[in-house]
Amino acid sequence: MGKKLTQDMIEQYREKGYVSPVDVFSREQAAAYLGKLESFEASQGRQLTKGFNFKPHLLFPWVAEIARHPAVLDAVEDLIGPDILLFHLSVWPKNPHDSAFINWHQDATYFGLDPSTQVTAWVALSDASIEAGCMEVVPGSQKLGQLHHGQNHKDNILLSKGQTVDVPFDRSHTEFMPVSAGQMSLHDTFLVHASGPNNTDRRRVGLGFSYIPASSRCVSKTRLTASLVRGRDYGHFDLEPAPAVDNGEAERAFHEDAVRRFRAANDELAATY
Numbered sequence: 001m002g003k004k005l006t007q008d009m010i011e012q013y014r015e016k017g018y019v020s021p022v023d024v025f026s027r028e029q030a031a032a033y034l035g036k037l038e039s040f041e042a043s044q045g046r047q048l049t050k051g052f053n054f055k056p057h058l059l060f061p062w063v064a065e066i067a068r069h070p071a072v073l074d075a076v077e078d079l080i081g082p083d084i085l086l087f088h089l090s091v092w093p094k095n096p097h098d099s100a101f102i103n104w105h106q107d108a109t110y111f112g113l114d115p116s117t118q119v120t121a122w123v124a125l126s127d128a129s130i131e132a133g134c135m136e137v138v139p140g141s142q143k144l145g146q147l148h149h150g151q152n153h154k155d156n157i158l159l160s161k162g163q164t165v166d167v168p169f170d171r172s173h174t175e176f177m178p179v180s181a182g183q184m185s186l187h188d189t190f191l192v193h194a195s196g197p198n199n200t201d202r203r204r205v206g207l208g209f210s211y212i213p214a215s216s217r218c219v220s221k222t223r224l225t226a227s228l229v230r231g232r233d234y235g236h237f238d239l240e241p242a243p244a245v246d247n248g249e250a251e252r253a254f255h256e257d258a259v260r261r262f263r264a265a266n267d268e269l270a271a272t273y
Contacts, residue, residue, distance in 0.1 A: 002078030004071060010078055013186060017142035020177040020185030024071045024123060030181035034125040034205055036062050037091070040247065049100075050158050053091040054262065056207075057227065057243075058255040063089070064227075064242045067209055072121050073230050075186060076211045079119050083214035083231030086240075087111070087118065087224075088262065092158065093205045094133050094198035099156045101133065101197050104171070105163040108189040109149045110269045112219040113212060116146070118189035121209040124179040132204040133196045135177045135185065141169065142190040149273070160263075161270060165192060179206075220265035225258040 001007055005019065013019045040060070041047050048056065057063040066072065067086050076084055088111075094100050107120050128134040147169065152162035169192060177185045187193065198204045211229075217236045218224050226237035233239060240258060243251040 002074070004074035005078040013079060013188070016139040016175075017191035018137055018139070018177060018185060018187040021179045021183040022071075022075055022186060023182065024069060024184050025182045027181045030125050033062055033066065034181075036060070037125065037205065047093060048091040049093050050160065053093075054259045055089055055255055056091055057086065057089050058240055058258055059243055059247050059251050061243050061246065063207070066123060066207065067227065068229050072123065072184065072209065075184075076119055076121060077230065079186065080117055080211065080213050083234070084229050085212050085214045085216070085233075085237065086209060086227040086229050087113070087212045087216075088210040090208045091205070092122075092208055093203060094158075095203055096198060096201050099197050100158050101156065102158050102195045103152060103162070103164045104169075104192055104194045105149060105159060105165060106147060106190050106192055107187075107210065108146055109163045110161070110266045110273065111189070111210075112265065112269045113189075114217050114219050115213075116189055117216060118210055118212045120187050120189070121184050121211060122177075122179070122187070123184040123207045123209065124181050125205045125207065126181050126203060127179075128204050128206055129178050129200070130176050132200045132202070133198045134179065134204075135187070135193050135195050136174050137177060137187065137191055137193040138169065138171050139173070139175050141192040142188040144169065144192070145190060147192070151270070161266070218265065220268050222261050222265040222268060224261050224265055
């Protein structure tokens with residue numbers, strides 16, 4: 001028995017590469033967080049989507065709060081140990097009846113982590129049903145290791161580089177990971193997964209937190225930033241400060257630099273892939 005996950009859930013994660021759903025906070029709290037996100041979007045006249053969706057935990061205290069939520073970190077600790085860094089975070093919105101989708105990929109692609117251990121906690125701020133375009137996974141595919149990816153730059157593909165597995169893999173048996181607002185799913189960095197368009201009348205919004213053991217390194221020449229969220233640091237990243245105010249001047253400056261470094265490392269690793 002782990003801090004948050006049962007032994008059966010831990011064993012499912014090891015065997016299938018994912019576990020879902022896991023309760024984090026109430027539907028009411030999820031709605032409050034979503035309200036904060038959408039209020040900011042309204043003030044900016046743009047949505048936190050492709051090209052504008054990286055590392056919001058550096059801009060907003062409420063996102064940093066979710067990143068450090070005990071229910072999230074206890075579950076992550078059950079899988080990767082007590083010294084935890086938040087390596088990356090992306091916002092994943094899909095508007096009602098929008099064609100936007102995410103193609104088959106692995107999160108590890110272009111991350112350049114050594115060791116490659118990484119778990120994604122996908123926290124739902126609104127319901128993510130099958131009809132709304134929740135994640136679809138190939139259970140057990142994490143055992144294949146890193147697969148080769150190409151890039152597809154269609155506008156309605158939400159991944160930043162359109163990462164797409166371009167070698168054969170068996171997807172004759174897939175499973176869906178629907179989650180309700182306030183719940184999360186957890187999946188392995190090598191799990192092959194995708195998600196379809198949102199065919200409902202409501203917006204689907206989730207936050208994808210990428211957690212790694214603090215002992216991990218990134219092999220890129222660009223030194224990256226990361227947030228120490230539990231345990232001790234090993235000095236492999238420049239540590240990110242938690243934001244003091246929403247979208248403050250200091251917060252925006254650090255966020256811009258951190259995103260610039262992350263994109264540079266992605267470009268470097270993609271060029272050698």
